[in-house]
Amino acid sequence: MALYLKYRPLTFSDLTGQEFIKKTLKTAISEDKTVGAYIFTGPRGTGKTSTARIFAKAINCENPIDGDPCGVCETCVAFGNNSLIDIIEIDAASHTGVDNIREIIEKAQFQPTHTKYKIYIIDEVHMLSKGAFNALLKILEEPPAHIKFILATTDIHKVPDTILSRCQRYDFKNFSEADIKERLSYIASKEGIVVDEASYHYVAESSEGAMRNAVSLFEQLIVGGTISYEYIKETLGILSKQEQQEFLQKLLHKDISALSDFEGYKNEGKNLKNFIKTIIQLLQTDSIEELKKGNDISRNIDMLDILHTGLQQSKHSFDESLTLKIALLKILNTVDYLGERHEEKVAGKIPLVVTQIDKQAETKNTPEITQSKENLVEAAKDIFGNNQEVNNAKISSPKSHISSGSGFDIEGLIVEMKKKGAKAAASMSLRGSHVSLEGDVLSVQTKTQIAEQTLKKTDNQEFIFQAATEMGIPLSRIQILN
Ligand SMILES: [Zn+2]
CATH class of the missing domain: 1.20.272 (Zinc Finger, Delta Prime; domain 3)
Structure with a gap:
């Protein structure tokens, strides 16, 4: 049996994460305050169906313990054997027709055979057809007292508001890496699998918050009772x-x-x-x-x-x-x-959506300040500090690019450099670096050797000098550091 099925949690205590949801549902059981319809929403593998099953079992359990199903009463045992006919699981992805819902409604009129409530768990409920939703709505509007619905969906936006407004809603979040690691360690200890720390991290990270993915991947990686990151790296081609x-x-x-x-x-x-x-x-x-x-x-x-x-x-x-x-x-x-x-x-020659993004980015970064020279000097003072260099700075163009944030306006410089014909490599090297202006010396702290080499090239230095002059910041020197 697949580990995911084998270790499907059977009680709330056994369920990892989703603390708030667990607590609320357990309290509802303990205080016997359950409502007629619930909807569980969230990404795949976040425990919606497992929670629905545990909750349904707890609702019908004869002796729930602190909100958890007891696991030993007749109902709990029957549920465990899949022989309980009063908890009905429907996968809407394969039962989308209105007839299936009609069938539910017809059967719903009868009292449950063995338990307190007849509970319908409808998974992927957003897949129901329009007619099926209408049929479901009818029964939700006047639900018989012996019936409860637990709906689950990965796509809440496709569920009609009329349905949603009649359900108590719970939002399931992706599992954290810690949650996933906790569950995997539990399974490993039960199965006697030796797992190194890096492998846990790798599986937790790769599964993107979905427990089902995590457990399945985990299972695939077991070799001779162990999971080793060295092996994973070799077989999956993982680099650091x-x-x-x-x-x-x-x-x-x-x-x-x-x-x-x-x-x-x-x-x-x-x-x-x-x-x-x-x-x-x-x-x-x-x-x-x-x-x-x-x-x-x-x-x-x-x-x-x-x-x-x-x-x-x-x-x-x-x-x-x-x-x-x-x-x-x-x-x-x-x-x-x-x-x-x-x-x-x-220039608009290629009408791509990308162009829009480009333009937005350009606009955002290079606000065109068309104020008077005085205002510009004031703005420059705010940005560069009130020093002599700025006071004496020659504002050569009313379209100087002053960034709205603090620090040197790299994007403004890049725009000017591009106008002068600088290549993309220079722009990218600047973007990846920390650029600051000290007096009339532009200091560029690069993060890679490639960026350093690129910016040290004479032609790129010349572009920077010219661009800075255009911005009204005549430089005496450019310092490239790594
Ligand atoms: Zn029980």
Whole structure:
């Protein structure tokens, strides 16, 4: 039997996480204050169905203990044997017709045979047809006293308000890594499986908060009674977080050594598809962060597009690694190509949704301040401090880019640099660095050697000088540090 089924919790005490929900439902049982209809909503694998089953059992249990089903009374035992006909589980995904609900209503008129209540658990209730919802609504409007409904759904927005308003609602959250680890350790101890700490972390992280995924993955990783991260790394081609980040940075900076790294992973027999999937995940996270900051993410989007397409194509490819390598080549080859396309997008030649995002990002980052020179100097003082350099700064253009936050306006500088023809590599290196202005010295603390090398190039330095002058900040020196 699959571990997930074997260790399906049978009592609230046995159920991991969802503390508030457990407590509330247990109290309702203890105080005998249950209502006619409940709806449990939340992502997959968060314990909705397990909770519904435990709750239904507890409602009908002859001697509930502190809100938990006793597990030994006739009802509890019958439920355990699946021989209890008064708790009816329906999967709406396969019983969507109105007839099924009619059947329920017809049967609902009869008293339960052995227990206090007839309880209907309707899983994935949002899948019901419109007619079925109407039939369900009729019975919810005037529910017989001996009937209770527990509805569960992953998609609450598809459940009509008329239904929702007649249910007590509980929102299930994704399990935390700690919750998942707790459950897995419990299973491991019961099964006598030796598991190292890194494996717990890996499984908890990979399962994205869904217990079912976690337990299934956990089971797949057992080899000879143990789960070892070394083995996982070998078979699933997992690299350390740092290695993954380094690889991503190489792609972002078009560092060709990414190709030999990839070749190395292939020779080591790593799972290349999983590796690319991980890179896609990292890139998505990075994109969201950049978008929040209002930065241009068109290169990220292009990279995501290329990697995703490569991954799709590799499914049908006679040589998976070659297909993925071609995707990497496309990314590494896109220096000028992407730069050019980006300009076209902004100019409106390629009407993509991306353009909208680009424009928003640009606008957000480069508020055009068209106030008088005096106001601008005041604003600059606020940002750079009230020093002599700023007071004497020559404001050459009414469209100077002053950031709304504190610190140096990197985005403004980048916009000016692009106008002068600077390449994307310079912009990206600046974005990844900490830039500050001390007097008339621009200090750039880079985070990678690649960024340092890029910014130390004479032509890029010249772009920075010119762009800063355009912004009314004549520099005497640029300091590139790593
Ligand atoms: Zn019982």
